[in-house]
Structure formats: structure tokens, C-alpha cells
Amino acid sequence: MKINIIYYAMLREAAGQSAETVETESAHAAELFESLKSKHDFSMCRSQVRLAVNDAFVDWDTPLNDGDSVVFIPPVAGG
Amino acid sequence: MMFAIRSEPLNAEQLKSEAEDPACGALVTFEGWVRNHNEGHDVTSLEYEAYSALAVAEGERILAEAKEKFGLEKAVCVHRVGHLQIGDIAVWVGVSTPHRDAAFKANRYIIDEIKVRVPIWKKEHYVAGDSGWVDCEQCAKHGHQPKMDYARQTVLKEIGPLGQRKLAESRVLVVGAGGLGCPVLTYLAGAGVGRIGIVEHDHLEASNLHRQFLYAPENLGEKKAALAAEWLKRYNPAIEIETHPARFQTLEVEQIQDYDIIVECVDCMETKLLVNRVALKAGVPVVFASIYQFEGQVQVVDSESSCLECLYEGGAPTDVPSCAVAGVLGAVPGVIGSIQALEAIKQLLGLDGRLSNELLIVNLVDYSTRRIALPRNDACPAHAASAPLPASVDVTIDEIDLSRFQVIDIREPDEVAAEPLPCEHVHIPMNTLLGNPRRVEKDGTYLLVCAAGVRTRYAANAFRAAGYDNVYSLVGGNRMLPPS
Numbered sequence: 193m194k195i196n197i198i199y200y201a202m203l204r205e206a207a208g209q210s211a212e213t214v215e216t217e218s219a220h221a222a223e224l225f226e227s228l229k230s231k232h233d234f235s236m237c238r239s240q241v242r243l244a245v246n247d248a249f250v251d252w253d254t255p256l257n258d259g260d261s262v263v264f265i266p267p268v269a270g271g
Numbered sequence: 272m273m274f275a276i277r278s279e280p281l282n283a284e285q286l287k288s289e290a291e292d293p294a295c296g297a298l299v300t301f302e303g304w305v306r307n308h309n310e311g312h313d314v315t316s317l318e319y320e321a322y323s324a325l326a327v328a329e330g331e332r333i334l335a336e337a338k339e340k341f342g343l344e345k346a347v348c349v350h351r352v353g354h355l356q357i358g359d360i361a362v363w364v365g366v367s368t369p370h371r372d373a374a375f376k377a378n379r380y381i382i383d384e385i386k387v388r389v390p391i392w393k394k395e396h397y398v399a400g401d402s403g404w405v406d407c408e409q410c411a412k413h414g415h416q417p418k419m420d421y422a423r424q425t426v427l428k429e430i431g432p433l434g435q436r437k438l439a440e441s442r443v444l445v446v447g448a449g450g451l452g453c454p455v456l457t458y459l460a461g462a463g464v465g466r467i468g469i470v471e472h473d474h475l476e477a478s479n480l481h482r483q484f485l486y487a488p489e490n491l492g493e494k495k496a497a498l499a500a501e502w503l504k505r506y507n508p509a510i511e512i513e514t515h516p517a518r519f520q521t522l523e524v525e526q527i528q529d530y531d532i533i534v535e536c537v538d539c540m541e542t543k544l545l546v547n548r549v550a551l552k553a554g555v556p557v558v559f560a561s562i563y564q565f566e567g568q569v570q571v572v573d574s575e576s577s578c579l580e581c582l583y584e585g586g587a588p589t590d591v592p593s594c595a596v597a598g599v600l601g602a603v604p605g606v607i608g609s610i611q612a613l614e615a616i617k618q619l620l621g622l623d624g625r626l627s628n629e630l631l632i633v634n635l636v637d638y639s640t641r642r643i644a645l646p647r648n649d650a651c652p653a654h655a656a657s658a659p660l661p662a663s664v665d666v667t668i669d670e671i672d673l674s675r676f677q678v679i680d681i682r683e684p685d686e687v688a689a690e691p692l693p694c695e696h697v698h699i700p701m702n703t704l705l706g707n708p709r710r711v712e713k714d715g716t717y718l719l720v721c722a723a724g725v726r727t728r729y730a731a732n733a734f735r736a737a738g739y740d741n742v743y744s745l746v747g748g749n750r751m752l753p754p755s
Contacts, residue, residue, distance in 0.1 A: 198641075200632060201563040202592075210637055240588050248644040249582075249630075263643065265632065267583060268563035269540035269591040270599060271451045 193217070193258035195224065201266045203241070207232045221245065221262060222252035241266050272338060272346050274330030276321050276391075278353040281360040290347040290365030297374035301382050303362035305355045309405070313398035319352045319361065322390040326350070333384045340497050341377035343368055348381055350391055419507050421463055434620050435463060439510075441619045444468040444530040444555075446519050446546055448499045450482040450594065450604030451536035451560055451611060457485070458612035459534075460503045464619075466511040467503065468530060471496040472518045482601030519546060524553045533557040534615050536608065540591045544653075547572060547579040551657035556618060558626075560611045564597055565635040567607030569614060570645075571626040577645045580653035582630060603635055660716065664731045665724065666743045668751040676718035676743070679704065679711075681730055686722060693755040701726055705733060716741050723748040 195214055199207045207228075218224035221243050228234070238252060244263040245254055256262070273289065287300055305317050334346045345367040355361060364381050368374040393405045425435050441464050445455050448471040459467055473495050475486050485499045496516040503512050515522060519542055527533070527549060535546045535557050543559060550557045556573035572578045594604075610633065617625040632641045647654070655672055678696035680687060681704055699710055701721070711717055711734060719727035719742060727744035734742040745751060 200566055200634070204566075204636075205564075210634065242582060244643045247641060249646075263632075263641065265568075265630070265643075266563075267540065267588045267591050268561040268566065268568055269538065269543060270562040270564075270594040270597055271447055271449055271536050271538035271560065271604065 193256065195256060196259070196261045197224075197228070198261065198263045200264065201268050202236060203232075203234060203264050203266055206234050216256075218256060220253050220255050221250070224256065224262065225252070225264065236266055272331065272334040272343075273348070274327060274334050275349045276323050276326055276330075276352055277349055278351070281349055281351060281363050283360060283363060286347055286349060286363050287365055290345050290367055292344045292367040295344050295367035295369055295374075297369070297371040298365060298367045299371070299374040299378040300363070300365040301378050302360050303382070305357050305359045305361055307357045309395060312395065314357070314395050315398055316357065316396045317355045317361070318394040318396070319350070319355065320392045320394070321350065321352045323352075326389045326391055329389045330385060333381055333388065336384070337366070337377045337381050340380065340494075340501075341366075341368060341373040343373070343377050346377070346381065348385065350385070350389070352391070418509055419461070419463065424462065429620070429622050437620055438463045438616070439465040441532075442466040442468070442530045443615060443619075444470065444527065444533045445536060446470045446533060446542075447536035447538065448483075448485070448495050449473075449479065449536060449538060450599060450601065451562070451608040452499070453483050453485045454605050454608030455534050455536055455612045455615070456499055456503060457506070458609060459615065460507045460510055460512075462612075462616055463507070464510065464616075466513065466530075468513040468515060469496050469499055470515040470517070470519050470522065471499065472516060478595075482599060482604055484601075518542075519549075522549075524549065527553045527555055530555060532615055532618055534611050535559045536611065538593045538595075540588065543579060548653050548656060551578060551653055558611050558614045558618065560607050562594070562599065562604055562607050563592070564599070565603055567603065567610070567633045567635070569607065569610055569626065569631040569633070570629075571614060571618065574657070575647075576628050577647040578651060578653050581648040581651045582645060606635060607633060660741075661743070664735060664742075664744050665728060665746050666718070667746045668753070671718070671743075673718070673752075676716050678718050678720055680720050680749070681727060682721050682749070690749060692720060692749055693752050696720070701730055705730060708734065708737060708739075711739060711742060713739065713741065716743075718743050718745055720745045720749050720752070 195216055197214060198211045204210055216224055225238055242265045243250060243252055246261050291298055307314055337343055337346060343366050348364045350362045364378050366374050366377045394402055395405055396402045421435050424430050425432055443459055443464050445452055448469050474492055475490050475495050477491055480486060485502045490498050494516050496514040500512040500514045533550055533555055537543060546557060551574060554574050559570045559579060561568050614626060628645055630643045630645050678694055680692050680696050680698045681701040683700055687698055704710060719731055721727045724744055724746045731742045731744040
């Protein structure tokens with residue numbers, strides 16, 4: 193299935209892009225994140241990142257469906 | 272601090288001795304003299320007339336402002352009234368401060384403000400025999416204070432005259448007067464928010480200036496709260512500005528409850544989390560924002576909605592990069608702070624499209640925005656900590672969150688030795704505690720523990736009778752506490 197991924201903040205820097213579409217067989221978002229973590233060499237681990245699927249915050253064990261939009265959001269605090 | 276109006280000649284030496292302070296390294300004095308000409312006329316003498324009651328009140332206010340702004344130890348200002356001759360002293364100002372820079376600035380501030388704000392009028396007598404009242408700065412300003420005209424925003428149907436009145440009655444606390452705080456403060460003041468509080472403990476640094484447009488290089492090292500307030504008072508003299516030149520944690524809950532909404536503009540995750548906790552406890556909504564390089568996040572938290580800790584479930588991270596580490600371009604907090612100001616106005620007026628139970632993410636690389644739904648998490652520790660406490664004196668271990676209480680073991684030493692408490696606590700035997708009620712503080716929350724709950728009920732009731740409604744008795748005694 194195809195998943196649209198959107199990156200923010202430190203993850204955008206590490207991925208070198210704001211968004212990408214990936215072909216994946218990952219059953220849920222946690223698995224997808226782990227594969228992207230090794231692909232892009234993310235320094236942040238999953239517990240530091242919040243996950244949104246189709247513009248709602250969800251848990252990491254949420255199953256993915258073809259065409260889902262997945263957003264990874266690291267914490268930010270600048271001002 | 273002394274401000275006076277006098278009709279007898281001023282004695283500079285005597286005034287100087289009143290302005291001296293042995294703890295200060297600098298004394299700057301100013302003498303305003305009657306001169307023999309003004310705007311082409313030869314002057315023989317002058318008459319000053321004051322509206323004394325108002326003049327003294329305003330003069331004292333100016334000295335108090337100077338004390339706050341420049342850290343004065345002593346300030347003396349005396350203005351003459353009556354008939355003065357050439358060479359007489361018309362006004363005398365003396366200030367003492369630890370160092371010279373503040374003394375020069377403070378003296379200059381006082382005389383400039385006196386000239387403009389204190390109701391004193393001057394009549395000149397000329398060589399030609401005629402005389403005339405001088406158009407002094409006070410006369411020009413008095414009663415003709417130029418005002419901001421809100422017509423361009425009241426024409427909006429969302430605002431209108433009623434909305435404008437509501438803004439004038441609103442009170443907003445802005446925490447942090449930096450990159451986000453500058454646009455927030457400016458747009459709230461410009462919109463006519465009636466009272467704005469500024470919480471900012473920092474002094475101005477050169478690295479602030481590129482994004483913090485309320486400040487200028489000449490003010491480096493000065494307190495940002497006072498500088499921001501000074502600019503905002505000039506920008507909109509009709510509104511009230513309060514400064515809290517301290518860290519947010521020094522504010523009392525009651526001070527926070529004095530505001531309708533908080534706009535959080537701090538560059539530090541720990542402070543954001545603290546504002547979240549305190550605001551939930553105080554029941555005051557908050558507009559949060561954070562930036563990272565070219566991105567911003569905005570979230571509104573109130574007692575009904577999801578909060579900052581709901582966002583960072585399972586413990587919020589505190590090792591998040593600040594602007595100093597990640598880098599920041601001024602326009603980014605400019606945009607995000609403007610959104611915060613707009614959101615605060617939306618919240619105050621109940622306008623459509625305001626944020627609720629969601630996180631707004633603004634990406635200024637590709638100019639995209641996203642609103643991500645964030646439902647309230649009832650298990651979130653911040654909500655649990657702000658839940659109301661039971662009303663009754665007796666509480667069971669099942670109905671309370673033990674982590675919110677300071678446990679006091681009131682049993683006798685032999686009982687304690689036989690069965691020590693399995694949790695963190697202090698030991699104060701009942702009679703000692705009742706004899707020293709000050710061991711309990713009014714803003715703490717205490718759980719008294721004995722062997723069965725009988726002595727603690729008696730003791731807790733005694734505290735309640737003395738006005739402490741924050742002391743509870745554990746039903747069933749020490750054995751009810753979970754093993755460690």
C-alpha cells in the first residue's frame with residue numbers, strides 16, 4: 193500500500209524533505225516509523241515523537257490503510 | 272522618593288543633601304533656571320502656577336516609575352510656584368543610584384516627564400512691560416491626548432462596537448516578551464485589550480534584537496519587561512500595562528486568575544509545562560505556541576480541553592532545542608506570534624474558527640498548515656493534578672491520587688517504629704502538630720495518617736476549624752497505604 197508521510201522539525205531535517213510517499217507493507221505506524229528511522233537515520237526514538245494519521249493524533253499500534261496520510265511530530269519549544 | 276511644590280526659593284545645597292545616599296556611587300542633579308529670554312522676548316521674571324493636588328500625585332507617580340525603571344535609591348524633585356526672578360531655580364531634580372549610567376538616565380527621565388505630565392503653567396513678564404502665558408508642553412497635551420481610533424477593526428462584523436468594548440474590558444497575561452511575545456504584545460495592545468500583563472525576567476541581549484522589535488541596541492542590558500511596557504504605553508496610552516519582571520513560577524495562582532487568558536511565548540519546554548499545570552489549576556485558558564526553525568505549533572488549552580501534556584503523552588520531553596540552538600529567523604516568530612494574538616482575540620470574543628482540542632502546525636517552508644485533532648486524555652497527569660480535591664475531611668485511599676498529598680504521620684514514635692509508613696512522609700506526632708499548626712502551609716495539600724483514622728479525623732477537623740481546608744484524614748489508617 194502507498195502511504196503519504198509528512199515530516200516536521202528535526203525529522204524534516206533528518207529526512208531532507210517535508211514529505212514523501214512510500215510503498216510499505218507495515219501493519220501499523222510503529223513498524224513504519226522504525227523502517228523510516230533506519231532509512232533516514234533519525235536520532236529521535238518513537239517515544240519522543242507524536243503520530244497523527246489523517247489529521248488526528250493516534251496511538252502507534254493504529255493499523256494503516258492504503259492512501260493514509262501519516263504525520264510525525266517531534267516536540268518543539270522555541271519562542 | 273520626594274516630590275514637592277514650593278512657593279519659597281529653593282536651596283540647592285539643602286536639596287542635594289536630601290538626595291544623597293551613602294550606598295550610592297552616583298548623584299546626578301539638575302537645576303532648571305529662569306532665563307532672561309524666550310523665543311525672541313526679553314524676560315524679566317516668571318510666574319508659575321500649579322494645580323497642586325494633581326501635580327504632587329503625578330510627580331510622585333513619575334518618581335515611582337523612575338525608581339522601578341532605573342533602580343533608584345533616592346530621588347528628590349521640587350518645583351517652584353509663585354513669582355520668580357532671573358537666575359532663580361524653577362525646578363530641581365536629584366537622584367542617587369549605585370552607578371552613574373542609571374543616574375543620568377533617571378534624572379533625564381524625571382525632568383522630561385515632569386515637563387510633559389505635571390500640571391504646572393508658566394506666565395512670562397517681558398521687558399516691554401507686557402506678559403503672557405507660555406504654551407507649555409503640558410498645556411498642549413492636557414485634555415488633548417491623541418487616541419487610537421479602532422474604526423478599521425470595529426467595521427468588521429466579527430468585532431463591532433460590542434466586541435471592541437469586550438476587548439477593552441479584557442485582561443491578557445503574556446508570558447515571555449521575546450520573538451513570539453513582541454508581535455503578541457503589539458497586536459493585543461493595538462487591538463485595544465484593556466489590560467496586558469507582561470511576565471519576563473530577562474535583560475535585553477544583542478542576540479535578541481533581530482527578532483524582538485520592541486527593543487533597540489541602546490537598551491542592551493536593561494529589563495525587557497520595563498522596555499516593552501514603555502513602548503506599549505506610548506503605542507496605546509489608553510490601555511493598562513502591568514509588568515511582572517520575574518519568572519512565571521513566582522506568580523501566585525490568584526495573580527494569574529486576575530487574567531481572562533494567558534498567551535504563552537516562552538522559549539523553554541519546562542516553563543511551557545509549568546504554565547500548562549498552573550493554568551489548568553487556576554482555570555485560565557492558554558494560547559501556547561512554539562517554533563522550530565521554519566515551523567510553528569499553536570495550541571489552545573482550557574480546563575475542558577486537551578492540554579500540553581495530553582500532546583506529549585507518557586511524559587513530556589524537556590531536552591528540546593531552543594532558538595539559541597536550532598536557529599531562528601525573525602519573521603517566523605513574527606508570523607506565529609501574530610497567529611497567537613489573533614487566536615487570543617478569537618477566544619476572548621468567541622469568534623468562529625478558534626482552536627479547540629487540536630494542534631495547529633504551520634510550515635513556513637511550503638506555507639502549508641495542518642489542524643490535527645487532539646482529544647483530551649483523561650489519564651493525563653496534568654488533568655489529574657488539577658482535578659478538584661474532595662470536600663470531606665475523611666478520604667479513602669481509593670478515591671485520592673496519593674502523589675498530590677504531603678503525608679504527615681501523626682502517630683507516636685513507638686507506633687512508627689513498629690509499622691513504618693511505606694511512602695514518603697514526615698513524622699510529626701499529633702500533639703506536636705496541633706501545638707505547631709504552622710508546620711502546615713496554606714497552599715499545600717496534606718494527608719494525615721494514624722493507626723485507624725480516628726486521631727487524624729480529630730486533628731484534620733481542628734485544622735479545618737482554624738481555616739485550613741487543605742488537610743485530610745486517611746480513613747482506616749496506615750495499613751491502607753499501598754506497600755512500597
